[in-house]
Amino acid sequence: MKKTNEMNRRGFLRAATLAGASLCASPMLNSAKAETASIAPTPSSPAMVKGKRTLGKGSAAFTVSAMGFGCMGLNYHRGEHPSEEACIRLAHEAIDRGVTLFDTAESYGPFTNEALVGKALKGYTDKVCVTTKFGHKFVNGVQVKTEEDSSPANIRKVCERSLRSLGVEKLDLFYQHRGDPNTPIEVVAETIAGLIKEGKVLRWGLCEVNADTIRRAHAICPLTAIQSEYHLMHRTVEETVLPLCRELGIGFVPYSPINRGFLGGLINEYTQFGPNDNRQTLPRFQPDAIRQNTRIVEALNAFGRTRGYTPAQIALAWLMRKGDFIVPIPGTTKLAHLEENLRATEITFTPEEIQEIETAVAAFPVVGSRYDALQESKVQK
Numbered sequence: 001m002k003k004t005n006e007m008n009r010r011g012f013l014r015a016a017t018l019a020g021a022s023l024c025a026s027p028m029l030n031s032a033k034a035e036t037a038s039i040a041p042t043p044s045s046p047a048m049v050k051g052k053r054t055l056g057k058g059s060a061a062f063t064v065s066a067m068g069f070g071c072m073g074l075n076y077h078r079g080e081h082p083s084e085e086a087c088i089r090l091a092h093e094a095i096d097r098g099v100t101l102f103d104t105a106e107s108y109g110p111f112t113n114e115a116l117v118g119k120a121l122k123g124y125t126d127k128v129c130v131t132t133k134f135g136h137k138f139v140n141g142v143q144v145k146t147e148e149d150s151s152p153a154n155i156r157k158v159c160e161r162s163l164r165s166l167g168v169e170k171l172d173l174f175y176q177h178r179g180d181p182n183t184p185i186e187v188v189a190e191t192i193a194g195l196i197k198e199g200k201v202l203r204w205g206l207c208e209v210n211a212d213t214i215r216r217a218h219a220i221c222p223l224t225a226i227q228s229e230y231h232l233m234h235r236t237v238e239e240t241v242l243p244l245c246r247e248l249g250i251g252f253v254p255y256s257p258i259n260r261g262f263l264g265g266l267i268n269e270y271t272q273f274g275p276n277d278n279r280q281t282l283p284r285f286q287p288d289a290i291r292q293n294t295r296i297v298e299a300l301n302a303f304g305r306t307r308g309y310t311p312a313q314i315a316l317a318w319l320m321r322k323g324d325f326i327v328p329i330p331g332t333t334k335l336a337h338l339e340e341n342l343r344a345t346e347i348t349f350t351p352e353e354i355q356e357i358e359t360a361v362a363a364f365p366v367v368g369s370r371y372d373a374l375q376e377s378k379v380q381k
């Protein structure tokens, strides 16, 4: 099946190349034209996720599709929000294509993303998993952006609400979204250990934490995954976090793996982000930064042109080749992008190609920080 997909893709690209060449060919080359006509593109079958990966080990092990689906943008922080019906249909398309990992959080919406995901996955939770997150502070349903809350009482409250919103009996993986300076990580780990003992939570993880926090947390309750930003334009985790995950057998889930869409190549300095789209406030998505960073996308385009890969596919395949304990969770609202992204699970690079990509990207220093000062203050260094 997968082989067939690959062959169809190659066949399609070959046919498209030949068809393109035939358009440019001189009218005298009738025999060449006849030959290309016989290699018509075959209808391509749906993209499927290739393979599974295991995040964490021992009692914390979690085996999921090699690529997951980040659900946030379906109705939060990314411009276009399709109807609920369309989102649910897209989630089902992802399941049909072998995706078993869906990521959400209490704070997406807030609350509405979990509710949407709960509806979308109803009837499927015996074969797919959903991960969600606690830790932001809410008062009367409004996020207090200057504070975090990982107090045991809040973790338990969020757990109960997430179970209800998602319509499940156990949370497959419960992440802390951001560290809470008022609650030591040991207290968080012990609270989660209690929830695991009670059968409400199966596994846990942390987002945007440093190596010290990971070690302390893991010593009390084994971690399944770290979820932090990681892509070709943000590689900080390579310094200490990824080596530690490898050492301790903890999985890694890169969030915003296409750099919030930027590495997909469809954003330029004229792109208008809607009022619900947080990219309008992010320094890296201001017109001047976009203009300069576009050179990075052009470098990916140059690499992909002769190989038949899109920049999004190169970005995702590059991440996946960084370790077999890595499972990216790109988000999309479009079936075409879902398929394009899933096909990246079939792409392999030689070490020379990885080097070529990294050298090409490194030629253009990234302009603009990924977060504003408040958000940046919440990620551990």
Ligand SMILES: NC(=O)c1ccc[n+]([C@@H]2O[C@H](COP(=O)([O-])OP(=O)(O)OC[C@H]3O[C@@H](n4cnc5c(N)ncnc54)[C@H](OP(=O)(O)O)[C@@H]3O)[C@@H](O)[C@H]2O)c1
Residues within 6 Å of the ligand: 069, 070, 071, 072, 073, 078, 079, 103, 104, 177, 207, 227, 228, 254, 255, 256, 257, 258, 259, 260, 261, 262, 263, 264, 265, 266, 312, 313, 329, 330, 331, 332, 333, 334, 337, 338, 340, 341
């Ligand atoms: N733990 C955390 O703190 C944290 C923070 C942020 C995000 N996350 C998680 O990570 C997931 C993904 O993050 P994200 O949505 O910020 O970033 P992303 O996956 O890097 O990018 C999503 C954006 O890329 C576009 N896109 C997707 N595929 C594309 C393609 N092939 N070509 C061109 N554009 C494409 C999407 O637009 P279309 O809809 O038009 O395809 C969407 O706007 C979220 O859903 C969430 O679950 C976690």
